Structure formats: C-alpha cells, structure tokens
Amino acid sequence: MADDLVLRDDVDGVATLTLNRPDKLNALTPSVFVALRAHLDALATDDLVRCVVLTGAGRSFCAGHDLAAISEGEHAPSRHYESETVDALEVLPQPTIAKIKGHCFTGGLELALGCDLLVAAESAQLGDTHGQWGLVPVWGMSVRLPERIGRSRAKELMFTSRRISGDQAAALGLVDHVLPELELDLFVNTLAAEIGQNSAGTNRIDKTLIAAHGEHTRQEALLYERTLPFGLPDDMRERMAAPSKKK
DSSP: OGGGSEEEEEETTEEEEEEOOGGGTTOBOHHHHHHHHHHHHHHTTOTTOOEEEEEESTTOSBOOBOHHHHHTTOOOSSTTHHHHHHHHHHTOSSOEEEEEOSEEETHHHHHHTTSSEEEEETTOEEEOOHHHHTOOOOSSHHHHHHHHHOHHHHHHHHHHTOOEEHHHHHHHTSSSEEEOHHHHHHHHHHHHHHHHHSOHHHHHHHHHHHHHHHHSOHHHHHHHHHHSOOSOOHHHHHHHHSOOOOO
16 A cells, blocks of 8 residues: 555654665655655644654665666656655755665665765665666756765766765765664664754754755855844743753
C-alpha cells in the first residue's frame, strides 16, 4: 500500500521518516515521492516536532531512482514533482538529519542533500551515477553537491560516477559525521535529542537566516537578520515563564 512506502514514527519531538522498500534497497518511485510529500506537508505545520530524521528501512538508505518504474511508465502527479519534494524537504522548518547506511546513490544522494545534516556509517556507499546510466540530474544534484563539497570535487564525483565510502565522504565534507554502523542509531538519536532540547523557534529562525545567506549577498543577509524581531522566540519564552517544580 502507498501508505506503507514511507513510515513516520514520532518519539519525544523527533519525527523519523523511513523509506520503506527494503527489498528494492528503498529505490525511489513516483509513489514513494507522493507518500514522502504527504509526510513533509504534515510536518511543515506540526509545532510539536522539533527535529526530523530521514532514513531507509533494511540495509540501505536509498539506491536511487527505480529505473524499472521509469520503464513501466509510472508517472508523478506533475512534471517537477520529485524535485519540488526535495525542495520541500530542504525548506522544512525543523532541522533535518539524513541517517545513511548502505547505498546512497544518485536520487538517494539528492534526497539526502535536501537535509541539513548528513550522518553516515563507515560502510555506507555514496555516489552520483547519472553519468553511468546516461541520465542528467533534475532533483538538485548540480546545485546542492557543489554547495556541499565545492565545484571541482563535485565535478569529479559527477564525471566519474565514483562510489565513495562513508569515511571518504566525511573527508570531502559530503557528510558531517561518520560512525561504525552499530553506533549510527545511537549517535543520530543523541544528536536529534540535543537539537530538540533547544528552542524550536530559534532553530527555525536560524535555518531561515542561513538559507537567506545562501540566496543573497553577505550584506543583504546581514541586513535581513536585523529586520527580525529582537527577543525570545515564543516557545522559549513560554518555557522560561513556566513555574519551576520544586520537590
């Protein structure tokens, strides 16, 4: 069922979205994107969620676009639906973490790059294989990969379709942290909890400010920061105003 293609699990203010096609290494189809978009739209207005983790069921994060779905003629609801879904992930108000193990190729890497933080297992394999299949990127690879690792390194990965390990990805700056696979879940859970302890309002504003810096000149970004109301975001103000419980 389509509802089972992407699972959502909420624990203590952290929502985990799990791509759920483990038998296909979580390869992406239009139906997967429809399911993912529904979750993203719901999360965008969910004030109870302070952090979002994106991962894959089974032994892989995502092997990329399911080419069988292309050959079978499965279509998304609109021409740019998939790329717009990655955009929706990128602008989600909450901080987002991609938890990567196993395969993270091409469309899967484009999806991971829509997250704020990338954490990978040492044994993970990441790469852009568009060139291997004679395809061109349309979900943001040519923009987000150079933003992450620089233009020349992005060119080399894209031109060669080279697969790299989690350790190599960390050395390039493609992922922010790399761990032994057995430590991956605990690390991401701890990181998400640490984010969740902060003011959700501050984190949302910080995310907006950093995005503005990327889209404007430095001076414009500085001026934009000064236009925001000075003071505590609502959630922190309410937390500090709440009476303390004394034993």
